[in-house]
Amino acid sequence: MKKLExxxxxxxxxxxxxxxxxxxxxxxxxxVELEKAGAGAVVLKSIFEEQIDGExxxxxxxxxxxxxxxxxARYLEADYIRGFLDMIAALKRTTKIPVIAxxxxxxxxxxxxxxxxxxxxxxxxxxLNVFFLATDDRSSAAAIEERYASIVGAVAxxxxxxxxxxxxxxxxxxxxxxxxxxNRGAKGATLYNRFFEPDIVVDEMRLTASxxxxxxxxxRNVLRDVALSSSLLPPLELSVSTGVHTGDDVLKCLxxxxxxxxxxxxxxxxxxxxxxxxxxxxxxxxxxxxxxSIDQFxxxxxxxxxxxxxDPNGRVQYMRFFPQK
Ligand SMILES: Cc1cc2nc3c(=O)[nH]c(=O)nc-3n(C[C@H](O)[C@H](O)[C@H](O)COP(=O)(O)O)c2cc1C
Numbered sequence: 660m661k662k663l664e665x666x667x668x669x670x671x672x673x674x675x676x677x678x679x680x681x682x683x684x685x686x687x688x689x690x691v692e693l694e695k696a697g698a699g700a701v702v703l704k705s706i707f708e709e710q711i712d713g714e715x716x717x718x719x720x721x722x723x724x725x726x727x728x729x730x731x732a733r734y735l736e737a738d739y740i741r742g743f744l745d746m747i748a749a750l751k752r753t754t755k756i757p758v759i760a761x762x763x764x765x766x767x768x769x770x771x772x773x774x775x776x777x778x779x780x781x782x783x784x785x786x787l788n789v790f791f792l793a794t795d796d797r798s799s800a801a802a803i804e805e806r807y808a809s810i811v812g813a814v815a816x817x818x819x820x821x822x823x824x825x826x827x828x829x830x831x832x833x834x835x836x837x838x839x840x841x842n843r844g845a846k847g848a849t850l851y852n853r854f855f856e857p858d859i860v861v862d863e864m865r866l867t868a869s870x871x872x873x874x875x876x877x878x879r880n881v882l883r884d885v886a887l888s889s890s891l892l893p894p895l896e897l898s899v900s901t902g903v904h905t906g907d908d909v910l911k912c913l914x915x916x917x918x919x920x921x922x923x924x925x926x927x928x929x930x931x932x933x934x935x936x937x938x939x940x941x942x943x944x945x946x947x948x949x950x951x952s953i954d955q956f957x958x959x960x961x962x963x964x965x966x967x968x969x970d971p972n973g974r975v976q977y978m979r980f981f982p983q984k
Contacts, residue, residue: 815844
């Protein structure tokens with residue numbers, strides 16, 4: 660469907676629906692299926708900096724988390740690093756879909772050279788999934804944010820392909836963080852990463868994983884941030900991840916000002932056919948509203964989502980929506 664064509668990170672996409680970094684994007688066969696299903700692009704399953712730096716053993720302690728151990732097993736295979744590059748090269752031979760590689764990292768290091776090999780293998784862009792838990796009560800927010808910026812700066816300087824950053828929702832001022840990342844070379848950002856938070860089974864006094872799949876209500880956590888950031892810093896392209904379950908959800912992301920929307924849980928719950936249904940819904944909605952291209956309505960609800968000028972801190976919203984309480 661021509662009217663769904665859009666661009667993200669300078670890449671031409673047939674649809675704004677991207678399959679996010681996940682087990683669905685871990686093999687050529689699966690990605691061929693996603694391309695047939697109508698995905699606009701794929702973000703490959705992340706490779707870990709520890710794996711690239713030959714410190715895969717340090718990942719083993721994560722396998723205490725049952726939900727992680729299944730896919731970590733793959734990373735611990737010695738030939739995974741070579742195989743990752745071979746997969747990118749194979750994808751470029753067999754598919755037309757834009758391929759965004761993904762590196763899960765916590766600091767810059769020798770793995771940055773591997774990012775160059777990823778680009779040389781044919782990846783169209785690179786998404787950095789930067790995350791580390793803040794565990795030091797003497798480390799300031801500014802120091803942590805600078806760590807993010809320096810990672811992005813090192814990678815953006817090393818590679819010629821566009822770099823985007825997948826971030827956690829836990830920043831005091833996401834807009835300032837995004838500006839700092841943009842200033843260091845990021846072309847885009849994915850909001851947000853979703854974590855498998857631990858939970859406690861009280862009767863057995865043991866840890867368990869909370870839901871690894873999102874619920875549709877989680878999308879609300881990102882729409883206002885997207886609206887604000889896309890108006891404060893329009894050249895930075897935003898992609899939404901977390902809680903995108905339907906075509907209407909994709910439309911909400913675009914109306915808020917996002918360039919694309921990423922899906923993972925929707926594929927687990929509804930199968931790959933959901934991508935086609937999302938595309939159909941977007942096209943049908945565009946027809947109903949007389950839009951011929953996504954650019955005509957991208958960000959159209961931005962102003963409504965931003966706080967009112969009389970209530971710049973958004974403090975009156977509860978009174979507005981619950982006037983009787
Ligand atoms: C089983 C599983 C594996 C995932 N692996 C990765 C990964 O390797 N890298 C990454 O950036 N995100 C990973 N994610 C997060 C997803 O890309 C996505 O950001 C998250 O699931 C929220 O989107 P959703 O609501 O569409 O599921 C994973 C998610 C799941 C459920």
